[in-house]
Amino acid sequence: MRAALLHSAREEAGQLIADARRDAVAVIAGARAQSEALLREARLQGEAQGARDAEAALAQARREARSELLRAKAQACDDLHRRVVDHVRNLRWEETYPAVRDRLTQRARRILGSGATVADHPHGGVVGTAPGRATDLSLDAMAARALDRAGAEIESLWKT
Template identity: 65%
Template structure:
């Protein structure tokens, strides 16, 4: 008698083992695919982040340049305004000092002759019928119908300084 072949303990064990082996292979393949996809996504994300970072840096630099240019322009305008204000103050002070010096001529012996000469100039410019009056700070003011002429000492100083404009400008040139 021949002995009967041994009966496996579980006849489905080889099928289960094959299915488990196939499942492990599928899982390994899926895991490898997932890792590859994740690496590609990360690589694209890093690349895109680099592009965005460069673009942001360029925008930041451009904005910095714009802000710096605006700040420089504002500083130049302020400096120009300060310079013009300083020049105006110097001109006003010069005008006041010159006017004060010129007004002192009223105390000199020649003042009556100067006043008469100014009166003649008013009458010559406005006509013999012009009304001429002495100005409180010295000099004369004349009026005629529709016209007036101010030959006060302050007005004469202002005219003289206005005519000397370019020469006065040279005072603050170095």
């Protein structure tokens, strides 16, 4: 009887070990499948995040490039304005300037009336005043107006 019980216990132990091995193989296979699925998901999320990060970096680079371009355009416009004003101011030293000044004085009086007060501007040209009205025919103001009128032409410089 003892031998039979021992034999039965061994068979049962063998069966339990075999069942445990099958369960272990199934658990390991499930764990591998789950880890592979998690790895795939993590990879997909990483790729998606990388794509979002790349798009954000690209958008930031575009904003910075646009900002730099706008700064360069503004600097070029400022330089052009300064050079034009300097050039126009130098007209004061030309021998034809007194005639230009006289025409500007006449224009100020046409705009404001014959009773207008007309005075020389420190940088050339004239300014006129009348009760409640004024006109600026200084060389600086005329250069600024000419640049404003040439705005579209100046803007075309950026497109070539």
